[in-house]
Amino acid sequence: MPTPAATASARSGIRVRPLTEHIGAEVENVDLSRPISQAEFEDINDALVTHSVLVFRDQDLPPAMHVDFSARFGRLVGHLVKRFSVEDYPEVTYISNVRNEKGEMIGADRAGMVWHSDMSYFPRPMLGSMLYGVECPPEGADTEFASMFAAHDALPASLHALLARSRGVHDYAWHYANYLSHRPPLTEDEKAKAPPVAHPALRTHPVSGRKAVYLSEGLTRTVEGMDEEAGRRLVVEVSQFATQPQFVYRHKWRPRDLVFWDNRSTMHRATEFDNRHRRLMRRTTVEGDVPF
Numbered sequence: 001m002p003t004p005a006a007t008a009s010a011r012s013g014i015r016v017r018p019l020t021e022h023i024g025a026e027v028e029n030v031d032l033s034r035p036i037s038q039a040e041f042e043d044i045n046d047a048l049v050t051h052s053v054l055v056f057r058d059q060d061l062p063p064a065m066h067v068d069f070s071a072r073f074g075r076l077v078g079h080l081v082k083r084f085s086v087e088d089y090p091e092v093t094y095i096s097n098v099r100n101e102k103g104e105m106i107g108a109d110r111a112g113m114v115w116h117s118d119m120s121y122f123p124r125p126m127l128g129s130m131l132y133g134v135e136c137p138p139e140g141a142d143t144e145f146a147s148m149f150a151a152h153d154a155l156p157a158s159l160h161a162l163l164a165r166s167r168g169v170h171d172y173a174w175h176y177a178n179y180l181s182h183r184p185p186l187t188e189d190e191k192a193k194a195p196p197v198a199h200p201a202l203r204t205h206p207v208s209g210r211k212a213v214y215l216s217e218g219l220t221r222t223v224e225g226m227d228e229e230a231g232r233r234l235v236v237e238v239s240q241f242a243t244q245p246q247f248v249y250r251h252k253w254r255p256r257d258l259v260f261w262d263n264r265s266t267m268h269r270a271t272e273f274d275n276r277h278r279r280l281m282r283r284t285t286v287e288g289d290v291p292f
């Protein structure tokens with residue numbers, strides 16, 4: 001199937017150019033360094049629901065405007081680990097390998113290297129995330145995004161039937177112990193803020209009504225009511241099925257890119273890069289609804 005054609009909005013002037021058959025679009029003719037109009041907001045929101053990942057190139061986005069734009073879409077939730085916040089902006093998190101003068105990481109380092117949907121371990125997981133490139137390595141450090149709509153629609157019937165009656169157990173402390181052991185351990189207080197939570201393995205997008213896979217290798221520990229190991233194997237099988245290349249858009253970062261993705265219909269992961277290069281990104285996350 002070819003990539004769909006670009007469209008332009010008469011009401012806002014925004015142009016939306018799809019990047020792959022299933023997922024991703026570049027949004028052109030909008031300036032995020034100033035407050036957006038209601039028409040621009042509605043067109044961006046529609047494009048997010050349709051394309052799941054939106055790329056805005058060449059944007060000036062200081063933290064204040066990053067917060068301003070993000071907050072149009074809902075309540076902002078800062079990182080569980082408070083020391084990764086941008087000074088004076090607790091809702092903005094650094095994703096970075098840069099160290100401060102004391103030698104401490106200023107942000108989340110090697111974050112999200114395994115497929116996941118952001119903060120799915122909360123009762124109300126994130127609607128969306130906005131990641132802005134300040135300093136990007138010349139190669140590597142791409143972000144891959146997979147369409148959970150496309151994955152859902154391609155599920156074999158028997159697997160679909162099983163998932164339709166299953167709930168995944170999303171567990172941050174388990175994730176941290178397994179994938180983030182290079183960082184200082186979570187404090188008891190941090191652990192207490194994110195006890196495991198179960199969500200439907202297939203969720204309904206609250207705006208479009210489309211169904212999406214909602215299990216991820218990185219944050220879904222197992223399946224509720226199943227033997228722990230058997231549930232884990234099912235999660236991994238589904239996550240691997242759902243992230244096949246035909247469902248994926250791979251974003252190669254340039255400084256001044258803003259990427260806004262819909263966590264209700266995607267999974268994503270970061271990829272490796274040469275750690276001698278500085279990587280400095282800022283992220284906001286917008287709270288969503290209880291999955292159903």
Ligand SMILES: [Fe+2]
Pocket residue numbers: 112116117118268
């Ligand atoms: Fe993430």
